[in-house]
Amino acid sequence: MQLIDLERKIKIILRKNLKKTSWKNIENKLQFFIVKNLDRGDYSTNLLFLLDKFAPNEKEIILEKINKKLKNHFKKIEIVNNYLNFHLSDYVLFKVLRNIFKKGEKHFYSYIGRKRKIIVEYVSANPTGPLHIGNIRGAVLGDTLANFLKILGFRVTKEYYVNDRGTQVEILVKSILANLGKIPEEENFYKGDYIKEIARDLKEKIENINDLKKIEEMACNYVLENYIKPSLKKLGTSFDNYFSEKSLYQDKNKLEKIIELYKKMFLIEEKDGALILKLTKIGEIKDEFLIRANGEPTYFFSDILYHYNKFFERKFKIGVNILGADHHDHIRRLKKALEVLKIKESQIKIITYQHVHLKKEEKILKMSKRKGVFVTIDDLLSVINPGVVRIMFLSMTPETTLNFDMEIAQKVSEENPFWYLQYAYARLNNILKRAEERGYKIPEKFDPQKLAKFYIKEEEIKNLIRILHQFKDLSIIIYRELKPNLYYDYLLNVAKEIHHFYEKRRIIQEEKIDRRDLFLVKTLRDVLGFFLKIVNIEPMEKI
RNA sequence: GCCCCUGUAGCUCAAUAGGAAGAGCAGCUCCCUUCUAAGGAGAAGGUUGGAGGUUCGAAUCCUCCCAGGGGCACCA
Numbered sequence: 067m068q069l070i071d072l073e074r075k076i077k078i079i080l081r082k083n084l085k086k087t088s089w090k091n092i093e094n095k096l097q098f099f100i101v102k103n104l105d106r107g108d109y110s111t112n113l114l115f116l117l118d119k120f121a122p123n124e125k126e127i128i129l130e131k132i133n134k135k136l137k138n139h140f141k142k143i144e145i146v147n148n149y150l151n152f153h154l155s156d157y158v159l160f161k162v163l164r165n166i167f168k169k170g171e172k173h174f175y176s177y178i179g180r181k182r183k184i185i186v187e188y189v190s191a192n193p194t195g196p197l198h199i200g201n202i203r204g205a206v207l208g209d210t211l212a213n214f215l216k217i218l219g220f221r222v223t224k225e226y227y228v229n230d231r232g233t234q235v236e237i238l239v240k241s242i243l244a245n246l247g248k249i250p251e252e253e254n255f256y257k258g259d260y261i262k263e264i265a266r267d268l269k270e271k272i273e274n275i276n277d278l279k280k281i282e283e284m285a286c287n288y289v290l291e292n293y294i295k296p297s298l299k300k301l302g303t304s305f306d307n308y309f310s311e312k313s314l315y316q317d318k319n320k321l322e323k324i325i326e327l328y329k330k331m332f333l334i335e336e337k338d339g340a341l342i343l344k345l346t347k348i349g350e351i352k353d354e355f356l357i358r359a360n361g362e363p364t365y366f367f368s369d370i371l372y373h374y375n376k377f378f379e380r381k382f383k384i385g386v387n388i389l390g391a392d393h394h395d396h397i398r399r400l401k402k403a404l405e406v407l408k409i410k411e412s413q414i415k416i417i418t419y420q421h422v423h424l425k426k427e428e429k430i431l432k433m434s435k436r437k438g439v440f441v442t443i444d445d446l447l448s449v450i451n452p453g454v455v456r457i458m459f460l461s462m463t464p465e466t467t468l469n470f471d472m473e474i475a476q477k478v479s480e481e482n483p484f485w486y487l488q489y490a491y492a493r494l495n496n497i498l499k500r501a502e503e504r505g506y507k508i509p510e511k512f513d514p515q516k517l518a519k520f521y522i523k524e525e526e527i528k529n530l531i532r533i534l535h536q537f538k539d540l541s542i543i544i545y546r547e548l549k550p551n552l553y554y555d556y557l558l559n560v561a562k563e564i565h566h567f568y569e570k571r572r573i574i575q576e577e578k579i580d581r582r583d584l585f586l587v588k589t590l591r592d593v594l595g596f597f598l599k600i601v602n603i604e605p606m607e608k609i
Numbered sequence: 610g611c612c613c614c615u616g617u618a619g620c621u622c623a624a625u626a627g628g629a630a631g632a633g634c635a636g637c638u639c640c641c642u643u644c645u646a647a648g649g650a651g652a653a654g655g656u657u658g659g660a661g662g663u664u665c666g667a668a669u670c671c672u673c674c675c676a677g678g679g680g681c682a683c684c685a
Contacts, residue, residue, distance in 0.1 A: 362683085369685095391679055483634095500644050546626080551623075555623060573644060
């Protein structure tokens with residue numbers, strides 16, 4: 067019995083027993099919640115408020131039906147403050163526990179995704195310099211969301227879109243050349259120290275090359291391989307694919323075809339050799355250039371091609387883009403432009419996150435690659451554990467602007483809940499270690515039926531099972547709302563219950579250690595390890 | 610000027626389609642001869658920036674105001 071099952075069952079009852087207008091009104095506003103305060107139950111709904119309003123005469127009969135239909139799954143269905151609260155029966159919890167004993171982490175997987183292909187694109191920072199701490203937001207959100215999507219049964223591709231052409235890349239090359247004294251320095255060139263490094267390392271290779279495009283390729287590649295990928299690895303982020311923007315332009319026919327499509331809709335205007343997409347004709351406040359007067363395609367055009375590639379050539383059903391908030395307007399226009407190509411608005415899901423600013427002695431600095439003002443991921447990871455960083459960023463909604471103070475970050479780092487989570491894991495692990503030292507073997511398997519039957523009677527682990535049972539409900543909400551940060555609270559709850567369990571139940575006894583307990587502890591440890599890996603955090607065996 | 614985001618406990622932040630305001634840290638009271646006290650148990654801390662409105666119900670939606678951030682390029 068999961069939240070969606072409860073929802074479905076109650077909706078059926080409403081449809082059977084109410085007039086159509088009534089249940090339609092109610093379904094519009096009907097909500098189901100995972101109850102946070104376990105004393106109040108496991109699930110709740112606002113149904114009674116709605117019945118009062120839309121079908122007061124049928125309230126009693128509906129309640130009666132709900133009681134009758136659902137009494138097998140719940141030990142108590144009660145009304146508190148007009149909420150209807152459901153307390154899961156021991157039998158449901160027994161089944162959950164049995165399944166966890168039987169299947170381990172596989173228990174937490176589901177089939178909601180029905181193997182649909184989904185692409186999650188994130189980080190995608192320009193290959194023009196090292197990653198800075200702002201990019202961590204995208205990385206953590208993307209990793210976590212992608213992992214949840216896998217658990218929900220989607221076929222997931224994690225992708226980094228590499229903007230390896232265009233003006234920014236030209237500026238990178240010019241900055242390098244200027245550093246080598248080949249061309250004069252200009253205002254808009256990149257100023258960071260890393261330019262010196264790249265210039266030094268590429269100096270000989272580019273000495274005899276005159277083709278600027280060739281140098282662009284080398285420079286992008288250098289940045290990607292020497293700065294971006296190593297930083298991501300340190301952070302614990304990995305991608306299935308790095309997609310080159312430049313590769314979009316290999317097939318000229320495709321470009322023609324897409325421009326043709328827009329022309330047919332009378333959305334293309336030519337001006338001084340440039341091509342403009344007239345989005346103002348379909349309700350936008352601003353047009354976008356597709357091709358510049360110098361013949362170079364714009365980023366906007368690339369993005370159209372890129373999404374065309376995602377949905378039509380690679381046949382993804384859903385694309386999730388995780389972007390900095392400065393792309394907000396761009397993405398709205400992009401969606402408009404893509405609708406013309408028959409890519410539905412609902413296929414593109416966007417998470418935008420606000421900027422990270424640097425705070426130093428009460429002064430706020432805006433990060434800028436051009437000015438060389440930024441903290442790189444490597445800088446940060448040299449003083450703070452990557453797991454701490456991940457937990458820190460997971461805990462925040464993407465919507466808030468973050469003022470990042472390195473000193474506070476270091477302080478927070480020591481006090482971070484990361485250690486609380488790891489400590490829970492380490493404690494469980496330690497029990498197993500102690501038992502092994504005493505000559506006990508940790509059981510690989512145990513009869514799940516017997517085990518679950520035994521533990522369901524033990525009050526001190528009941529809340530732990532209830533929390534574990536919430537996982538599947540939560541994973542659906544995280545997908546539906548695109549809010550990986552909801553997982554943060556959940557992780558802390560799990561750890562809390564584990565610490566509680568640790569205090570309450572002594573496993574290593576003087577005379578004899580119960581092998582059932584060892585299997586339980588092993589199972590819990592593995593589940594927590596699995597939970598941590600969803601955030602790409604490696605559990606620590608000791609702390 | 611137009612558009613988007615934010616303002617919640619002393620501090621850092623949560624709060625699933627509007628639904629019963631929560632954590633961590635700091636401070637307070639208890640608990641280490643017993644599997645790691647980086648822990649546990651408990652109390653305290655709030656007019657959710659302000660003023661109106663909609664609703665049975667608003668941190669959440671609408672209007673106005675105050676404060677901060679972002680966007681409005683033939684950049685990405």
